[in-house]
Amino acid sequence: MQWETVIGLEVHVQLATRSKIFSGASTAFGAEPNTQACAVDLGLPGVLPVLNEAAVAMAVQFGLAIHAEIPEVSVFDRKNYFYPDLPKGYQTSQMYHPIVGPGVVEISLDDGSTKRIGVHHAHLEEDAGKSLHEDFHGMTGVDLNRAGTPLLEIVSDPDLRSAKEAAAYLKAIHSIVTYLGISDGNMAEGSMRCDVNVSVRPKGQEAFGTRAEIKNVNSFRFVERAIEFEVERQIELLEDGGEVVQETRLFDPERGETRSMRTKEQANDYRYFPCPDLLPVVLDQAYVDHLRGNLPELPAEKRERFQSELGLSAYDASVLSATREMADYFEAVKDVCGDAKQAANWVQGELSGALNREGLAINDSPVSARQLGELVARVMDDTINGKAAKQVFQALWHGEGESADAVIEAKGLKQVTDTAAIEAMIDQVIADSPAQVAQYRDAPVEKRGKMIGYFVGQVMKASRGTANPQQVNALLKEKLDALC
Amino acid sequence: MHDKTLRELADALGAGEFSSRELTQYLLGRIDRLDGDLNSFITVTFEQALAAADAADAARARGEAGPLTGLPLALKDIFCTQGVKTSAGSRMLDNFVSPYDATVVEKLAAAGTVSLGKTNMDEFAMGSSNENSHYGPVNNPWDLAAVPGGSSGGSAAAVAAGLVPAAMGTDTGGSIRQPAAFCGITGLKPTYGRVSRYGIIAYASSLDQAGPMARTAEDCALLLNAIAGHDLRDSTSVARGVPDYTAELDAPLSGLKIGLPKEYFGEGLDPAVADTVREAVRVYESLGASVHEVSLPHTHYAIPAYYVIAPAEASSNLSRYDGVRFGHRCDAPADLIDLYKRSRAEGFGEEVKRRILIGTHTLSEGFFDAYYKKAQQVRRLIRQDFLDAFEEVDVLMGPASPTPAFDLGAKKDPVSMYLQDIYTIAINLAGIPGISVPAGFVGGRPVGLQVLGTHFAEERLLNVAHRFQQATDWHLRRPAFAEENA
Amino acid sequence: MALEHADVQRAAHLARLGLDDNEAARYVDDLGRILEMVDQLQRVDTDGVAPLAHPLDATQRLRADEVTESDERERFQRCAPLVEKGLYLVPRVVE
Structure with a gap:
C-alpha cells in the first residue's frame, strides 16, 4: 500500500523582548538560578500581570509577515495544570481568541519549487521555568528564570507531507522571525522549540490517521529524523495490522527514535477560562498599520526580488535570502562591486566554503562585505586575475591587509596586461x-x-x-x- | 480616644491634644486587654506601629502632616505587608511573611497612617461569618454570642469595639458591607477597579475589591482619598481621576431619587429588618428625596451565578499554593503528587476546599458551557438590571443582609450560609459601588442600610450616607463591650 | 446535573487536593446541593447574551518593555520551604 504522511507543527518562538511578558524581570539567558524571577514570575500571593507592549508588537509583526488576519480583539486564558516549573498552577495563554489569525508561510523545496503552508493561528503565552534533574539528594531543582518569557506559539495546518517539508517549514519560520528581529532563533538555547504532530493514511484517503505528538524537538535535523522514524514506525505498525495510539512521544536524538512518554496520568483537562486579571487586548487599525509600515523586507519578498531584479537563479536567490545576515552581506558585496552574479558566486563559493571549514557564522566572517566587494570589483576591472583573487581572499581572511587593494599592492599581484x-x-x-x-x-x-x-x-x-x-x-x- | 472618628482624631492630633505615639500606645493597650474576647486580630504589629507613629509625629513637627498622618488603623490579613505575616486566615499561609507591600498598604503608609496589625478573616475571604478562619472565629462586640459577619469580620469587630478607628477590608460578594452591617459600622465597597488589587491575596479576581470600614461615611471618604487610583501594576485598575471624596459630603439631598428594588424586600427578609430599612428611607424622604419602586428582575440568579464564577476563579487563583515556593508544605512527601495533594489538603480548610472543588468541576470538560459560560451570560443580565435601574433613579436602597448577625455556629449548611449574601452579591457581579450604613437595631444587634450607585458613583454614595449620619445617631451608638472596657 | 462520587474524585485530583473516602462522601453531598442551587441558572433565557468576564468594559493597557526588577532571590526565598543553591526543591520529577 502507498502511504501518505500528514504533519502539523507547533513552533514555540521566544520573543526577543527585554522584559517578560507580564513582569519587568529580565529575559536575559544564562543568569544564576532564580535571580531573574520576580514576585510576579514566582506567582507570589497577590501579584498581578501587566502585558508587555513589545510582545504584542512582535506577535502582530509576525502575523503581518505571514499575511495573516489580525483580529481586533484577543483574549488571554488560563490553562490550568500542576507542574513544578509552572509557578501559578496555570499558564497564561490564548485559547479562544489568539492575537494572530490564519495566515500562510511559503516554503522552498530542494527542487527549487515552493509550497504554501497554512498557519492556523499564532498566540501569545508565557514560558515555564526549568526543572533540573541532576541529583539534589534525589530531588529535582526548579529554576524559574525562564518563567514568564514571552512565547509566540505558531500552529500550522496539517499541510506538510514529508519530513523534508517539515524541516523547510521550520526553516522558513526561523527565517521570518529572525528577519523581523522578533527572536534570536537560537535553537540550542531553546529560543525556538517545536512539537510535531505526525500521522499516516493510505494514499487517496481523505480522513486523517491517528496522530502522535512528538514533543520538544529542538533542531532542524532532529525534526527530520524524528519524523522519518515516526512515519516508519506508524506504517510498520499499520501494515502489521496494529493501530496507532494517540499519544505524546519523545525523540531520543542519541538513538534516533521516538518513544512513548510513560504517563500514568489520566487525560489532562486544562479547564481553560478567560484570565480575570487581564482585560481584552484591543488593537486599533492605526497601530497595526504603523507596524505594517515598518516591516522589513521578508525572505520570500527578497527571494523574489533577487530573481526578478538581480537575475539570480531560483537556487541562488533562495540560499542568499535564507537568513537576514546572509542577505544583508550579499547585498553589501553586490553594492560595492556592482554585479549581483559575481557577488553571489563569491559569497556562495569562496566565502561560504571558508566559513564552513571554520564553522563560523556569516556575522563572524573575518572578511567584511566591503572587503569582499572591493576584491570582486578588482577581478571585474581586470586589476587581478582569478588566481590572484583567491590569494587576496586568503590574505584578507588571515588579516594580512586592510583592503583588497592593499593586499594587491603589497604582494604585487596586479595583473600584467602590458x-x-x-x-x-x-x-x-x-x-x-x-x-x-x-x-x-x-x-x-x-x-x-x-x-x-x-x-x-x-x-x-x-x-x-x-x-x-x-x-x-x-x-x-x-x-x-x-x-x- | 477609642470612640472618636478619624476626623476627630486628626483634629486632636493637629491641635496637639495628644501625639500619634500616645494614641497608638493607648489603642495597642486596648487590643492587648480586649482582643482576647474578640479574636479580631491575627497579628498585632506593636513595634512597627510605634515606629510609624513616631515617624508621623516627626512629620507633623516638621509641618508635613496630611489629613491622615498619625491615624491608626488595621488591615485585613489579606493585604500583603512587607516583613509581616500575611495569612489570609489560612493555615496554608501561616508561615508566610510577605516580601512586599500591597499597593493599598504602600498608599496608606505614604499617607502617614499607622497600622496596628492584621485582622482576622474567613480563610481566603470565603465566608459570611468569619467562622472559616484558621485562627478561630471572631466575636461580635455587640453580642459575643453572635458572628461579626464575614469575610472582613476581624476588621468590622475591631472598629466596633474601639480597638481601631478604621480598618481596611475587601469585598468579593459582600465581605465589607455585611460585616459592617452586623457590627454597626460604615463600610464601602468601591467600584471594581477603583482601588488597586495588587498585593491583595486573590479570591475571585473579577469580583474582589478593597475598601474602607470606619465609624462614619466621612472617614470612609478620607480613606478612599488615600487608596483610590490607577495602579500600573493592576491591569484591571481604572485610569480615571480621583476626586476629593470629602468635597460633596454635605451636598443637599433634595431631588434625590431613591429606588427600592422590590426583590430586596421579599421572601426571606426578617420583617423587623425590613421595618428598620423602611424607617431609614423615611429619613431620606424628610431630607427631600423621593422614593420609587424599581425591579432588578435577575436578583434571584445572582447567588447561583456567583457560586459558579467565584469558585472557578478561586480554583485557579489558589493553584499557586503548592508547597514549592511559599506556604505550607507537608512533611516528607513520597513524590510530587503526594507533595501537592497533602500540602493542599493540610493547608486549606473545609470551605476553601469546597469552593476549589466546585470551581474545578464547573470548569472541567463537558461542564464549562452549562456552568461557566451560562453564569457569565447571567452576569451580563444582572449588570444590565442595575444599569437600567440607574436610568430611573440616583441610588438604590435596601437591607445589607436579610437578618441581623446570627449566632456563632447557627448556620451549618453551606447553602443556607451562601443565601445570607442575597443582597450584596449581585453588586460585585455588576461591579458597582455599595455602602452599608448603621440604620438601627433588631434584638440588640445592628442593622445596616445598603446604598448602591452606578459605576464610579462613590462621591454620591458617601454624600447620601453622610447626610443620613448628620440626621441620625445610629452610627454613634457603641456596644457596651467597648464602653465597659474603656 | 447530578454529581457522582467519581466527579468529586476527579475534581479533587485535578485540583491536587488529597481527600479520603469520608471527606469525598461529604463533598458529594455538599457539592450536590450547591450545584442544585446553581442549576437554577438553566431557567434564565440567555439566547444571544454575550458572556461578561469583567464588570467594566475596559481594555488591556500595555506596559513599556523595560526591565524594572532586580535580583531579589534571597528575599523571595526566605519564605520558601526548601531551597538549595538558589533552586526550589521538589521530589524527583520523572519524565
Whole structure:
C-alpha cells in the first residue's frame, strides 16, 4: 500500500523582548538560578500581570509577515495544570481568541519549487521555568528564570507531507522571525522549540490517521529524523495490522527514535477560562498599520526580488535570502562591486566554503562585505586575475591587509596586461624550452591546443600569477604557430 | 480616644491634644486587654506601629502632616505587608511573611497612617461569618454570642469595639458591607477597579475589591482619598481621576431619587429588618428625596451565578499554593503528587476546599458551557438590571443582609450560609459601588442600610450616607463591650 | 446535573487536593446541593447574551518593555520551604 504522511507543527518562538511578558524581570539567558524571577514570575500571593507592549508588537509583526488576519480583539486564558516549573498552577495563554489569525508561510523545496503552508493561528503565552534533574539528594531543582518569557506559539495546518517539508517549514519560520528581529532563533538555547504532530493514511484517503505528538524537538535535523522514524514506525505498525495510539512521544536524538512518554496520568483537562486579571487586548487599525509600515523586507519578498531584479537563479536567490545576515552581506558585496552574479558566486563559493571549514557564522566572517566587494570589483576591472583573487581572499581572511587593494599592492599581484612585458616572458619561456617547442611543432594541429597548457603554466609561473591568462594564451598561440 | 472618628482624631492630633505615639500606645493597650474576647486580630504589629507613629509625629513637627498622618488603623490579613505575616486566615499561609507591600498598604503608609496589625478573616475571604478562619472565629462586640459577619469580620469587630478607628477590608460578594452591617459600622465597597488589587491575596479576581470600614461615611471618604487610583501594576485598575471624596459630603439631598428594588424586600427578609430599612428611607424622604419602586428582575440568579464564577476563579487563583515556593508544605512527601495533594489538603480548610472543588468541576470538560459560560451570560443580565435601574433613579436602597448577625455556629449548611449574601452579591457581579450604613437595631444587634450607585458613583454614595449620619445617631451608638472596657 | 462520587474524585485530583473516602462522601453531598442551587441558572433565557468576564468594559493597557526588577532571590526565598543553591526543591520529577 502507498502511504501518505500528514504533519502539523507547533513552533514555540521566544520573543526577543527585554522584559517578560507580564513582569519587568529580565529575559536575559544564562543568569544564576532564580535571580531573574520576580514576585510576579514566582506567582507570589497577590501579584498581578501587566502585558508587555513589545510582545504584542512582535506577535502582530509576525502575523503581518505571514499575511495573516489580525483580529481586533484577543483574549488571554488560563490553562490550568500542576507542574513544578509552572509557578501559578496555570499558564497564561490564548485559547479562544489568539492575537494572530490564519495566515500562510511559503516554503522552498530542494527542487527549487515552493509550497504554501497554512498557519492556523499564532498566540501569545508565557514560558515555564526549568526543572533540573541532576541529583539534589534525589530531588529535582526548579529554576524559574525562564518563567514568564514571552512565547509566540505558531500552529500550522496539517499541510506538510514529508519530513523534508517539515524541516523547510521550520526553516522558513526561523527565517521570518529572525528577519523581523522578533527572536534570536537560537535553537540550542531553546529560543525556538517545536512539537510535531505526525500521522499516516493510505494514499487517496481523505480522513486523517491517528496522530502522535512528538514533543520538544529542538533542531532542524532532529525534526527530520524524528519524523522519518515516526512515519516508519506508524506504517510498520499499520501494515502489521496494529493501530496507532494517540499519544505524546519523545525523540531520543542519541538513538534516533521516538518513544512513548510513560504517563500514568489520566487525560489532562486544562479547564481553560478567560484570565480575570487581564482585560481584552484591543488593537486599533492605526497601530497595526504603523507596524505594517515598518516591516522589513521578508525572505520570500527578497527571494523574489533577487530573481526578478538581480537575475539570480531560483537556487541562488533562495540560499542568499535564507537568513537576514546572509542577505544583508550579499547585498553589501553586490553594492560595492556592482554585479549581483559575481557577488553571489563569491559569497556562495569562496566565502561560504571558508566559513564552513571554520564553522563560523556569516556575522563572524573575518572578511567584511566591503572587503569582499572591493576584491570582486578588482577581478571585474581586470586589476587581478582569478588566481590572484583567491590569494587576496586568503590574505584578507588571515588579516594580512586592510583592503583588497592593499593586499594587491603589497604582494604585487596586479595583473600584467602590458603586451610587451608578456611577450618578453613568452620569448624567454620559448627560449628555455626547446624540447617542448620541438614536440609542439611535430604534433598534429588538432593536438596542439592541449600542448599549449605547458607553456601557459610556465609563463604564469614566471609572472608569479599576475599575467592576464587570456592574453598569455593568445600571444603564445601566435608565437608558437609562427615557429611551425 | 477609642470612640472618636478619624476626623476627630486628626483634629486632636493637629491641635496637639495628644501625639500619634500616645494614641497608638493607648489603642495597642486596648487590643492587648480586649482582643482576647474578640479574636479580631491575627497579628498585632506593636513595634512597627510605634515606629510609624513616631515617624508621623516627626512629620507633623516638621509641618508635613496630611489629613491622615498619625491615624491608626488595621488591615485585613489579606493585604500583603512587607516583613509581616500575611495569612489570609489560612493555615496554608501561616508561615508566610510577605516580601512586599500591597499597593493599598504602600498608599496608606505614604499617607502617614499607622497600622496596628492584621485582622482576622474567613480563610481566603470565603465566608459570611468569619467562622472559616484558621485562627478561630471572631466575636461580635455587640453580642459575643453572635458572628461579626464575614469575610472582613476581624476588621468590622475591631472598629466596633474601639480597638481601631478604621480598618481596611475587601469585598468579593459582600465581605465589607455585611460585616459592617452586623457590627454597626460604615463600610464601602468601591467600584471594581477603583482601588488597586495588587498585593491583595486573590479570591475571585473579577469580583474582589478593597475598601474602607470606619465609624462614619466621612472617614470612609478620607480613606478612599488615600487608596483610590490607577495602579500600573493592576491591569484591571481604572485610569480615571480621583476626586476629593470629602468635597460633596454635605451636598443637599433634595431631588434625590431613591429606588427600592422590590426583590430586596421579599421572601426571606426578617420583617423587623425590613421595618428598620423602611424607617431609614423615611429619613431620606424628610431630607427631600423621593422614593420609587424599581425591579432588578435577575436578583434571584445572582447567588447561583456567583457560586459558579467565584469558585472557578478561586480554583485557579489558589493553584499557586503548592508547597514549592511559599506556604505550607507537608512533611516528607513520597513524590510530587503526594507533595501537592497533602500540602493542599493540610493547608486549606473545609470551605476553601469546597469552593476549589466546585470551581474545578464547573470548569472541567463537558461542564464549562452549562456552568461557566451560562453564569457569565447571567452576569451580563444582572449588570444590565442595575444599569437600567440607574436610568430611573440616583441610588438604590435596601437591607445589607436579610437578618441581623446570627449566632456563632447557627448556620451549618453551606447553602443556607451562601443565601445570607442575597443582597450584596449581585453588586460585585455588576461591579458597582455599595455602602452599608448603621440604620438601627433588631434584638440588640445592628442593622445596616445598603446604598448602591452606578459605576464610579462613590462621591454620591458617601454624600447620601453622610447626610443620613448628620440626621441620625445610629452610627454613634457603641456596644457596651467597648464602653465597659474603656 | 447530578454529581457522582467519581466527579468529586476527579475534581479533587485535578485540583491536587488529597481527600479520603469520608471527606469525598461529604463533598458529594455538599457539592450536590450547591450545584442544585446553581442549576437554577438553566431557567434564565440567555439566547444571544454575550458572556461578561469583567464588570467594566475596559481594555488591556500595555506596559513599556523595560526591565524594572532586580535580583531579589534571597528575599523571595526566605519564605520558601526548601531551597538549595538558589533552586526550589521538589521530589524527583520523572519524565
